[in-house]
Amino acid sequence: MKHKVELSWLGNLAFETNMDGHKMITDAGIEFGGEDKGLRPKKLMLTALAGCTGIDTALIVKKMRLDITDIKVSVEGELTESQPTYYKNMHITYEFFGKDLPHKKLERAVKISEESQCGVSAMYKQVIPVTSEIIYHEE
Known part of the structure; x- marks a missing residue:
């Protein structure tokens, strides 16, 4: 394809x-x-990563039937100083909102996305470090 x-x-x-x-x-x-x-085209690279892993994570959360009220995904990329500038690393922050959030299951959902589902993440990881963190917002 x-x-x-x-x-x-x-x-x-x-x-x-x-x-x-x-x-x-x-x-x-x-x-x-x-x-x-x-x-901006370069920032679309960050959007592609956030969108890809966000969709995967939401699908996995849905399949796990977890009671989540919101998910936010943000990606920050650090640019090189010399021309042409490019991202030398990216960091994903996943934020989950809800009551009595199942941390272990959410960590598994993120891991599945990052390690075997998100093609954007897989491609970027071949050329730059991509790290992540999870933040929980208990309601």
């Missing part, structure tokens, strides 16, 4: 794509000559 995305130039530094029926615009910031019309 292959995936393909196609972007159309909107002028200056902005591009638009229609991915699976969802429109998305990418652009550079004003400080780099763009017009701030859309998302």
